[in-house]
Amino acid sequence: MQIAPSLLSCDFSIFGEEIVRVDKAGADLMHLDIMDGHFVPNLTFGAPIIKKLRKYTEKPFDVHLMISEPHRYIGDFADAGADIISFHTECDSDIEETLRLIEQRGVKPALAIKPGTSPDVVLPYLDRLYMVLVMTVEPGFGGQRFMADMMPKVEFLKKEIAARGLDTLIQVDGGIAKDTIATAAKAGVDICVAGTAVFGTPDAKAAIEELKALCK
Numbered sequence: 001m002q003i004a005p006s007l008l009s010c011d012f013s014i015f016g017e018e019i020v021r022v023d024k025a026g027a028d029l030m031h032l033d034i035m036d037g038h039f040v041p042n043l044t045f046g047a048p049i050i051k052k053l054r055k056y057t058e059k060p061f062d063v064h065l066m067i068s069e070p071h072r073y074i075g076d077f078a079d080a081g082a083d084i085i086s087f088h089t090e091c092d093s094d095i096e097e098t099l100r101l102i103e104q105r106g107v108k109p110a111l112a113i114k115p116g117t118s119p120d121v122v123l124p125y126l127d128r129l130y131m132v133l134v135m136t137v138e139p140g141f142g143g144q145r146f147m148a149d150m151m152p153k154v155e156f157l158k159k160e161i162a163a164r165g166l167d168t169l170i171q172v173d174g175g176i177a178k179d180t181i182a183t184a185a186k187a188g189v190d191i192c193v194a195g196t197a198v199f200g201t202p203d204a205k206a207a208i209e210e211l212k213a214l215c216k
């Protein structure tokens, strides 16, 4: 299991230091939540901040766009140093066009689905995706309860990925903690995003090690 700490729960006044801290603690990738106050009822930060953060780690930047019109900002996030860009199937942009923009920039593309969205919507694009992000909370805020009833979506997508001989990864995001990560691992999840579970404790290294151990 790979762990992607969600920086949404970090101390934004020392954003760079927080990245260094979770890098040293064993984070596999840095999950950066971009919210526009429109697609979700919350605001975070944009590409200029990511660009400034890029120098603090060599770990991949996993940029989760919770914005209504992702196609307008793909170039900015690619320039800022995103390695993976996830956008939502429920957004207002054209999925095909947005995927193409990500591919053209040589960034790894991912599609994200909210809890109410069927995994069927990603099937036409599956062969082109580096990752599918199955949300296990309603996007917008950290610290919510994990929705275990999303695991059939993970199992369904894993089967489809295997049947097509792909190596697409499955990520879950929301409510991952000591008491929920084993459920995700059992369903076949490859990458768990964890905000509160990593930043809500003083020892991030112990938290990440424990989360990984619980998957074995």
Ligand code: DX5
Pocket (backbone or CB within 6 Å): 006, 008, 009, 031, 033, 064, 137, 138, 139, 140, 141, 142, 143, 144, 173, 174, 175, 176, 193, 194, 195, 196, 197
């Ligand atoms: C929610 C974000 C998540 C969030 C997860 O919309 O996409 O990445 O920070 O936080 P926890 O792990 O606290 O549920």
Ligand code: ZN
Pocket (backbone or CB within 6 Å): 006, 031, 032, 033, 064, 173, 193
């Ligand atoms: Zn996220």
